[in-house]
Amino acid sequence: MSELEFAGVSVRYGGFTAVDEVSLTVPEGEVVGLVGESGSGKSTLAQAAVGLVPVSDGRILLDGTDVHRLRPRDRRVQMVFQDPYSSLDPRMSVGESIMEAMPKGAYAGRDARRREVARLLELVNLDPGRAAMPPRRLSGGQRQRIALARALAGRPEVVIADEITSALDVSVQGAVLNLVRDLQRELRLSMLFISHNLAVVRYLSDRIVVLRAGRIVETGPTEQVLADPRHPYTRELLAAAPSRHTELLGDDDSDPENLDY
Incomplete structure (x- = not known):
């Protein structure tokens, strides 16, 4: 297990600040839910962690070492992207895509x-x-499972999951979330789980970080934040979420071999 830390991270595109002095820690073996509406900077922060966008200020540390100073094979951080239709190379077979990682x-x-x-x-x-x-x-749903397998092929200790169910049909979202939860526990992964939906984050996360316009507005243990949200923006997100995670998950304890996902 490893700890991933964002220390005063800012990302700018020209004169636009997408992420503004964000500091958060993903502790060893825990799931941190990063929540916020579209455009809040969630995906930018994730992409910065795996080197897809440059950091303007601050550092991203893996067990105390700046990830950008590590060789790619030593970073042990893998990302699963939102769109399962574009994250896999159509010219490769499933096996080839996994082997490549x-x-x-x-x-x-x-x-x-x-x-x-x-x-x-x-x-x-x-x-x-x-x-x-x-x-x-x-x-x-099957493609997103392949994307998860591909990420695990890299032998990560930290996984960043960026809105991995938002492009899926509601009927299969719960099955994928159950899989992610089980894999995280079985493999003892540290995970940054990104979503705009507090119902999803509630289901998986030990802690919640709320991001708005590139800045953290609230953070704390999941149950504490959800039971007593302090920031008006958090209360807005909570009001927009399903009242119980089962409304999203449905009956997802069925045998996965009997489901077409």
Whole structure:
């Protein structure tokens, strides 16, 4: 397990400040929910953590070391993106996409990598036989499971999940959330879980950080923030969320092999 820390991080595009002096910590083995409306800077912060956008000020630290000074194979931070239809290369099979994310030299030969692909597919509740398929033959929920398997192939200790259910049908969102919760607990991952929906964040997170216009306006343990939100913006988000997470999740304890997701 590792700890991910954002220390006074700002990201600017020209004269526009997308993230403004954000400081937050994702403790070892915990899930921090980052919540805010579209345009609040959530995805920008996530992209900065994996090196997709430059940091204007501040530092992003993995166990005390600036992630931008680490070699890519030592960063141990992987990201799962919002859109499962664009995050996978359509020219690659499912297995090839997962293999591409494996650390170089981690497996001796293609057979070993294929066995690891099969293990990862089973881990996300998919038939290993799907490894030969192109992404276009899979549903959105199945593609997001592949994206999760691909992220895990990089052997991360920190996973950043950026709105990973928002592009999915409501009927499969709960199944994917249950999978994420189970994987996080089983693998003891540290996780930054990003969403605009407090009902989703409530279900998964140990702590909540509320972001508005690039700045943190409220943070604290999940139950504390939800039971007694101090900032008016947090109260607005809470009022817009379903009253119970089951309204979103539905009956998702069904056998995953019997569901088409």
